[in-house]
Structures are given as C-alpha cells and as structure tokens.
Amino acid sequence: MDRELEKALEIVSVLITGGDIKKTNEHAALYEEFTSNAGVYDMVISMLKKFNISLYEYKDGLYVSPGENNKIFGYTNEEIKKELGVRLNRELYLCYFIIYNIITKFYNSSGSSTFTEYVKIEDVISSVDMNLKEIIMNLNVMSLDDIEQDSFKEIAITWEDMPVAASEENSKRAGRGSKVGFVKLVFNFLVAQKLMLESEGRYYPKDRFVAMITEYFEQHKGRIYEILKGE
Amino acid sequence: MAQEHILIRDIIQDHSERMLNIKKYYPYFKLSENAFTQFQGGKYEELDMGYILMAVLRFFIEENNFKEKDVYYEEYKEFVREIYRRDFMIPLDEDEEEEVSAYIFDKIKNDGKPFSYSYFDPAEKKKKTIRIKIIDSRIKNDKIGYFITSDAIEFYLDTKEVKDESTISISQVLLSKMISAKNFKGGIEVIKRINNEVGRLKARKNEVLNILNYDVFNGIKIYEEFLNSVIKWFDEEQKLFIKNMDLIKTALDRVESDSEYYNAVDDIYYLETELKMTISRHKELLTACTDLQMKADEIIEKAKFSKIKREFDFKNALGMIMEKDDTTLLSHIVMPLLGININKSFSLKSIDKMLTLKNDKKEANEIVKDHKEEEHYVYDDEIEDERIKHNFSNLIKELMECVFEYEKFDLVLFNTRLRNKYGDDVFKSSDYYSMLVHLSQKSEYDMDEIMEKQDTFFEDYLKEALKELDESQYRGLKLKLIYDSKEKIKFFEDACVTNIIFKLDYS
Known part of the structure; x- marks a missing residue:
C-alpha cells in the first residue's frame, strides 16, 4: 500500500477510536507525519470529511469532533443520558445547561477567554442559580400546568427542587439528589470525555476543551446562529 | 471578667497611642477653620485654607523628596500665586499677593511654633501636650530653606492615594526620613503600609484583567490608567528601595559605635528583614504587571481582530436560547464538544434486560424524540x-x-x-x-x-x-x-x- 495512505489511515484510526495525537505523546511520529507531509495531511482531512468528522489542531495536538447529528460517530441523546447517569429529559437538558454554564465560566466568546484557571462545583452552582434566577422568581406565581415540555421553567423547577447537598457525609458524591451531586455528575462526564481534569475539587479545562471552544464555534458560528434564530 | 479587662485596657492603655495617631490631622482642622475671616476684615474669605494647605504640602513633597532640595520662600510665593490666579480667580495686586502669601505662610508655620494640643492620659493620670510641625526650616549656605516634616507627609498620604505619584515612592521617602530620624518602629509601620499597597496593586491587576476580558473598550482606559499609576514608577521605586537598604545598612554599621542605634538593634534587624521581603514582593508585582501587559496586548489584538471578524458569543447565544425557551437547542452547543462515540454494541446489561423483559422498578426512561433530520446547510x-x-x-x-x-x-x-x-x-x-x-x-x-x-x-x-x-x-x-x-x-x-x-x- 502507498506509504502516505498507510500513515493517513493510521492517523484516522487512532483519532476515530478516541485516541489523542500529540507532539508529546506516544503518537508523536504520527503528529510529525501529519504536520510535515502534505500528502498525508490532505488524505486525513479528506477521509475525516467523508466521515463527517471535523479536525482541529491546537497546541501541538489533533482533536476531532463528530459535530451534531452524526449518526455513526456521534452520541444520541439516549446515549448521553446513559453516560451521564440521568433518566428524564429535563434532567438531560439541565445537564446541558450546566455544561453551558461551565463553558461561560471559561469563555465569553469563542475568541475571548475569561482567563479563569479552574472552576469548583460551588462556582457552577452559583452560576446556574444566577442564570435561572429570574425564572425561579416567577415560579411562585406560576401554575404547574403552564409549564411546557423542554422549557427553561421545567429545568428551573428540577434545579430549584433539589437541596444544595444531600447530606454532610456524602456531600460531594455524584447523584441526582442534590445540586452538588448533579454538577458532580456533569463534571464526571466531562472528565470522561477528556474535556476536564480534576484535582482536589478543582476542574481545569483540558486542551481538547479549549480546541473545541475556540475552533469549532469559530468555524460553525454562522450556522449555529441561524439555528438559534430559527431561520 | 476578661472581656471587661480588654475593654478597660482599650480605653485606658491605648488612649495615648490613639491621640498620637490622630495628631497628624490636627493642624489641618485648626488651619482650615476661620482662617481668613479675621484677616483684613474677611476680605479674602473666598480663599480656602484647607485647599491651599494640601496644595502647599504636595508642592513641598515634590521639591523636597523628589527633587531632593529645600524650598525657598520665593519659590513658595510663586507657587501660591499660581493658585490664587488659577483656582480662585480673585484679582489681587502684587502687594496683596505678597501680604496674603505671608499670612498663609505664617499660619502654616504657626508663627514658627509647633501646633499643640493637650489631652488627658488616663494611664498616667495627667495632662499631656502633643506638638506637631508641618513645615520646618534649616539654614544652608546662609539661606533659610524649608522642608516638609514626616508627620505632614504621613498626613498627606493618609488623605488619599497620590494620583500622579507612586504611593510606594512617597511611602519610601517617608521611610527614609524615619530611618534618618532613628524612628525604626515607625519605619516598620511604613513598610507594612508599602506591603498593603503592593498587595492592593496585585489585586488591582487582576481586576483590570477581568474588566479587559468583559469589556475591552472600557478595560483599555482602566488598563492605561493602571500602567500610568503603577508600571511607570517601578524604576524610581526600585532606586528608593536600594537607597533605603543602604540607610539600614549604615544604621547597622553604627550599632557598635552609637548607643542609640545599639538600643534599637532588634528593630533595625526587623526593619531590614521586612524591607527585604517587601522588595521581593515588589519584584513579584513587577512580574505580575509584565504578565498583565502581555495578556492585555493579546486581548486588545484579539478585540481588534474580532471587530472585523464576528465571534461566537456564548452569553449572547444563551440569551437567544432562553428567549426561545427551548432547552433542546442547548444540544447544538454541547454535542460538538463530545468525542467520538466508539461503543457500537449493546451492553450486556441491555441484552440481559431484553431477554428477561424485566420491568423498571424505578421511573421509566423517557425517550428523546429526535425529530431533527440532517440538514443541508449552505455555508x-x-x-x-x-x-x-x-x-x-x-x-x-x-x-x-x-x-x-x-x-x-x-x-x-x-x-x-x-x-x-x-x-x-x-x-x-x-x-x-x-x-x-x-x-x-x-x-x-x-x-x-x-x-x-x-x-x-x-x-x-x-x-x-x-x-x-x-x-x-x-x-x-x-x-x-x-x-x-x-x-x-x-x-x-x-x-x-x-x-x-x-x-x-x-x-
């Protein structure tokens, strides 16, 4: 087989099986091949494009994203629920909302970081509290029948109905019973997804997280805005 | 009982120290009260003695401590003349100017006597008098030169951070004066104040960086102000640190020969250690500021670029999603972050569940209706x-x-x-x-x-x-x-x- 094709296949196979290719890890030779051989580079890009996978380079490393609605390489909502350990849709969307809050703790926009080094569970809880504050305030005067499915009121109720911590003994255990536990569930998921690194209750963003935020959203902003505007 | 003891100690023992601490404010209030009402039948009542006093003090700090020279009466006169013309716009002829300037000078000098006030010392059960001078004089080359006292510098510093000068520099000038006057305990206090200022500037650096991140345009203004009020003084501050270290070294050299220095040797050593630590903190501040400059350049560069190129604004996008009140839209942001899903087979648990057809004991798992189709977008x-x-x-x-x-x-x-x-x-x-x-x-x-x-x-x-x-x-x-x-x-x-x-x- 053509040597360049073989190398390109090797790179693609590492990437689609969830491996990291970095200048400093065991795949340094593949990284070198990707960056210095234009033939290999073109082949990798074209193969991944056919799989509907986007590739991003950040700080001497290669990272891939299946994007949205990628039926072969992406996750379905059901699979994400399983990974997260939640059952109800409103719990899933609350997890998404928590992830969104974590993103905004580190980034204002795809090109502007907040220079925050790490976040703790309590930071995320106050951020979610703040973003749902207005909805929660109105909940007192709202009839429960008015609450539509998949609305923010629904996740606000789920959030508001949880105590901050389940009990003193297992206050930092992941679970659906408390705000702390819920945020911990989300962080566990992000750690498993190689987006975050945990040390002594502090969560640091990994290069993969930064690469996705700065590159993916930069590239797809037009399309995402269109979806959000409902155009 | 213990509580009562503390209360009594605070009232009685510490009273003298409190009186000494507030003495620096005394001349200001004494001078600014009715200063011009009795003079020439209240003709110059529009002049504000408090303001003139503060201006004169700043002028003396500039001349004495930054230019390191005494002030001569002619220079003082020239300075206050500017004030009448610029700030009060009172038409004074030359004789009047001469007269008013002399009156103010005598007032500030308290006719050559220290300002004094009495208080009762409950610890010693007797009345004591505190004396304080603002401006002092000395004869050099057959000319009388005037200089500001350390009490007056301390008073000036306490009123507000000096905008156009570094607070650290001015505090250091005060420190030099205290070391020269063998007031080592006072020197330690000044160093504590410098440490506070260094700590404050470090915290301020982080605030500036935060503002820059949230609002580049306002941030730039604040950043420039910070640069002007901090970074441009570093060289001067470092020179003053060296000067003060030399002064302490000289003091230590004199310990053997001079009993006054010998008695204060512990304080001098303490002062030396504290100053060394302050110098090291000051260097850390310099590093932090250099880091700020680099980050600020990066942010400003990015902001310039993003003025042309629109970025994906997460906060704004969240606003849009919340306005639509559709939480499913959040998946457009979260899904792309995730890695490749490599688990393609049924888990053993699921197969087992299918075979045994067990009912869920807990709440049923809801299914998300994925009604979205892969769309064709034109980018x-x-x-x-x-x-x-x-x-x-x-x-x-x-x-x-x-x-x-x-x-x-x-x-x-x-x-x-x-x-x-x-x-x-x-x-x-x-x-x-x-x-x-x-x-x-x-x-x-x-x-x-x-x-x-x-x-x-x-x-x-x-x-x-x-x-x-x-x-x-x-x-x-x-x-x-x-x-x-x-x-x-x-x-x-x-x-x-x-x-x-x-x-x-x-x-």
Missing part, C-alpha cells in the same frame, strides 16, 4: 465562493473577447468595455480588483500549458473559460502582460491601479 463561504466564481468567469470571458478582438490593448480599454456593459458598479466589486491581483501573478500566460496544468487560482478560471471556446481559437496562443508603472488608472478617491498592456503572441 457563508460557499455562497461567497459561488459569487467569486461567477464574477471571475464573466470578467475572464470579457478579457478573452478583448484579446481576440484587439490583439494589443490596455487596461483602460478593457475597463471601458466593462463599464459599457455592466456600468460603474463593476468597479465597486472587490472581485474585479482581486481578479487583477490574481492576473498579475504572472507576466505571461501560455494557453496550451494552462490547459494541461494550472499553477494559480486565476489559471483555474481561465481554463474553464477556454473550455467554452473552440480549441483552434486558443491553440499556441500566449498572452503577455506589460505593466506600465508610469500610468495610474484612478477609480475612486483612494483607489488606483497600474495600467497593464495586454499583448497577444502566437508561438
């Missing part, structure tokens, strides 16, 4: 590519028609042809100019070679245009481009291009 860059392709093809077709018609022609003729056909709007299109840029990459185009291999973006389009012609029309044809740098073709106010002569050549 902005694709629309743009299509436009460029369309415009380039038309322009190249026109160019080729000119080539066949005239064999030799220039850009002016080509432009006239375009104007006749498309109107002036064609020159408002950036594609026209970008086509010229691409065209100018070569000075000769060989049509046979282009049909075989295209080196440039322009050649790709040229090939497409040639394909539509009969092969005999372009076979063996070469197009030469001669750039006439003397002749410039002007389009708009600031837009002009060099004329190009196109010449056909058959090989």
Whole structure:
C-alpha cells in the first residue's frame, strides 16, 4: 500500500477510536507525519470529511469532533443520558445547561477567554442559580400546568427542587439528589470525555476543551446562529 | 471578667497611642477653620485654607523628596500665586499677593511654633501636650530653606492615594526620613503600609484583567490608567528601595559605635528583614504587571481582530436560547464538544434486560424524540465562493473577447468595455480588483500549458473559460502582460491601479 495512505489511515484510526495525537505523546511520529507531509495531511482531512468528522489542531495536538447529528460517530441523546447517569429529559437538558454554564465560566466568546484557571462545583452552582434566577422568581406565581415540555421553567423547577447537598457525609458524591451531586455528575462526564481534569475539587479545562471552544464555534458560528434564530 | 479587662485596657492603655495617631490631622482642622475671616476684615474669605494647605504640602513633597532640595520662600510665593490666579480667580495686586502669601505662610508655620494640643492620659493620670510641625526650616549656605516634616507627609498620604505619584515612592521617602530620624518602629509601620499597597496593586491587576476580558473598550482606559499609576514608577521605586537598604545598612554599621542605634538593634534587624521581603514582593508585582501587559496586548489584538471578524458569543447565544425557551437547542452547543462515540454494541446489561423483559422498578426512561433530520446547510463561504466564481468567469470571458478582438490593448480599454456593459458598479466589486491581483501573478500566460496544468487560482478560471471556446481559437496562443508603472488608472478617491498592456503572441 502507498506509504502516505498507510500513515493517513493510521492517523484516522487512532483519532476515530478516541485516541489523542500529540507532539508529546506516544503518537508523536504520527503528529510529525501529519504536520510535515502534505500528502498525508490532505488524505486525513479528506477521509475525516467523508466521515463527517471535523479536525482541529491546537497546541501541538489533533482533536476531532463528530459535530451534531452524526449518526455513526456521534452520541444520541439516549446515549448521553446513559453516560451521564440521568433518566428524564429535563434532567438531560439541565445537564446541558450546566455544561453551558461551565463553558461561560471559561469563555465569553469563542475568541475571548475569561482567563479563569479552574472552576469548583460551588462556582457552577452559583452560576446556574444566577442564570435561572429570574425564572425561579416567577415560579411562585406560576401554575404547574403552564409549564411546557423542554422549557427553561421545567429545568428551573428540577434545579430549584433539589437541596444544595444531600447530606454532610456524602456531600460531594455524584447523584441526582442534590445540586452538588448533579454538577458532580456533569463534571464526571466531562472528565470522561477528556474535556476536564480534576484535582482536589478543582476542574481545569483540558486542551481538547479549549480546541473545541475556540475552533469549532469559530468555524460553525454562522450556522449555529441561524439555528438559534430559527431561520 | 476578661472581656471587661480588654475593654478597660482599650480605653485606658491605648488612649495615648490613639491621640498620637490622630495628631497628624490636627493642624489641618485648626488651619482650615476661620482662617481668613479675621484677616483684613474677611476680605479674602473666598480663599480656602484647607485647599491651599494640601496644595502647599504636595508642592513641598515634590521639591523636597523628589527633587531632593529645600524650598525657598520665593519659590513658595510663586507657587501660591499660581493658585490664587488659577483656582480662585480673585484679582489681587502684587502687594496683596505678597501680604496674603505671608499670612498663609505664617499660619502654616504657626508663627514658627509647633501646633499643640493637650489631652488627658488616663494611664498616667495627667495632662499631656502633643506638638506637631508641618513645615520646618534649616539654614544652608546662609539661606533659610524649608522642608516638609514626616508627620505632614504621613498626613498627606493618609488623605488619599497620590494620583500622579507612586504611593510606594512617597511611602519610601517617608521611610527614609524615619530611618534618618532613628524612628525604626515607625519605619516598620511604613513598610507594612508599602506591603498593603503592593498587595492592593496585585489585586488591582487582576481586576483590570477581568474588566479587559468583559469589556475591552472600557478595560483599555482602566488598563492605561493602571500602567500610568503603577508600571511607570517601578524604576524610581526600585532606586528608593536600594537607597533605603543602604540607610539600614549604615544604621547597622553604627550599632557598635552609637548607643542609640545599639538600643534599637532588634528593630533595625526587623526593619531590614521586612524591607527585604517587601522588595521581593515588589519584584513579584513587577512580574505580575509584565504578565498583565502581555495578556492585555493579546486581548486588545484579539478585540481588534474580532471587530472585523464576528465571534461566537456564548452569553449572547444563551440569551437567544432562553428567549426561545427551548432547552433542546442547548444540544447544538454541547454535542460538538463530545468525542467520538466508539461503543457500537449493546451492553450486556441491555441484552440481559431484553431477554428477561424485566420491568423498571424505578421511573421509566423517557425517550428523546429526535425529530431533527440532517440538514443541508449552505455555508457563508460557499455562497461567497459561488459569487467569486461567477464574477471571475464573466470578467475572464470579457478579457478573452478583448484579446481576440484587439490583439494589443490596455487596461483602460478593457475597463471601458466593462463599464459599457455592466456600468460603474463593476468597479465597486472587490472581485474585479482581486481578479487583477490574481492576473498579475504572472507576466505571461501560455494557453496550451494552462490547459494541461494550472499553477494559480486565476489559471483555474481561465481554463474553464477556454473550455467554452473552440480549441483552434486558443491553440499556441500566449498572452503577455506589460505593466506600465508610469500610468495610474484612478477609480475612486483612494483607489488606483497600474495600467497593464495586454499583448497577444502566437508561438
């Protein structure tokens, strides 16, 4: 087989099986091949494009994203629920909302970081509290029948109905019973997804997280805005 | 009982210290009260003694401590004269100015006596008197020079951070004075104040960085203010640190020979250790500020770039999602972050569940209705590519028609042809100019070679245009481009291009 094709296949196979290719890890030779051989580079890009996978380079490393609605390489909502350990849709969307809050703790926009080094569970809880504050305030005067499915009121109720911590003994255990536990569930998921690194209750963003935020959203902003505007 | 003891100690034992601490404020209030009402029948009542006093103190700090010279009466007079004219706009003739300045000077000097006030010391059960001078004098080269006292500097510093000067520098000037006056305990207090200031500036640095991140435009103003009030003083502050370290060293050298220094040796050593720590903290502040400068440059650079290029704003996007009140939209942000899903088989648990058909004891798992279909999006860059392709093809077709018609022609003729056909709007299109840029990459185009291999973006389009012609029309044809740098073709106010002569050549 053509040597360049073989190398390109090797790179693609590492990437689609969830491996990291970095200048400093065991795949340094593949990284070198990707960056210095234009033939290999073109082949990798074209193969991944056919799989509907986007590739991003950040700080001497290669990272891939299946994007949205990628039926072969992406996750379905059901699979994400399983990974997260939640059952109800409103719990899933609350997890998404928590992830969104974590993103905004580190980034204002795809090109502007907040220079925050790490976040703790309590930071995320106050951020979610703040973003749902207005909805929660109105909940007192709202009839429960008015609450539509998949609305923010629904996740606000789920959030508001949880105590901050389940009990003193297992206050930092992941679970659906408390705000702390819920945020911990989300962080566990992000750690498993190689987006975050945990040390002594502090969560640091990994290069993969930064690469996705700065590159993916930069590239797809037009399309995402269109979806959000409902155009 | 213990509580009561503390209360009594606070009231009785510490009273003297409290009185000593507030003495620096006494002259200000004494002077500013009714200062001009009795003078010349209240003729100059509009003048504000409090303001004039603060201005004079700042002037003395500048002259004594930064320029390191005494102030002579003439200089003082000149300075206050400026104040009457600039700030009070009171028309005073020269004699009046002379008279008022002398009156103020005597007041500030308290007619040559220290300001004094009495208080009762409950610890010693007797009345004590505190004395304080603001301005002192000495004779040098047969001239009387005036200088500010350390109490007055301390008072001035306590009123507010000095905007145009570094607080650290001024505190250090005070420290020098205290060391010279053998007041080492007072020196330690000043160092504590410097440490506070260094800590405050470090915290301020982080605040500036945060503001820059959230609001670049306001952040730049605050950042520049911070640079002016902190970074530009570093050199001077470091010089003063060295000077003070030298003073402490000299004091330590004198310990052996001078009993006054000998008795204070512990304080001097403590002062030395504290100052060394302060110098190290000050260096850390310098590093932090250098880091701030680098980060600020990066942020400003990015902000300039993003003014042209729109970024994906997470906060704004969240606002849009919340306004639509549709939490499913959040998946558009979260899904792309996730890695590749490599688990494609059923888990053993699921197979087991299917086989045994157990019912869920807990709440049922809801299914998310994925009604979204993979959509076909036309991206902005694709629309743009299509436009460029369309415009380039038309322009190249026109160019080729000119080539066949005239064999030799220039850009002016080509432009006239375009104007006749498309109107002036064609020159408002950036594609026209970008086509010229691409065209100018070569000075000769060989049509046979282009049909075989295209080196440039322009050649790709040229090939497409040639394909539509009969092969005999372009076979063996070469197009030469001669750039006439003397002749410039002007389009708009600031837009002009060099004329190009196109010449056909058959090989």
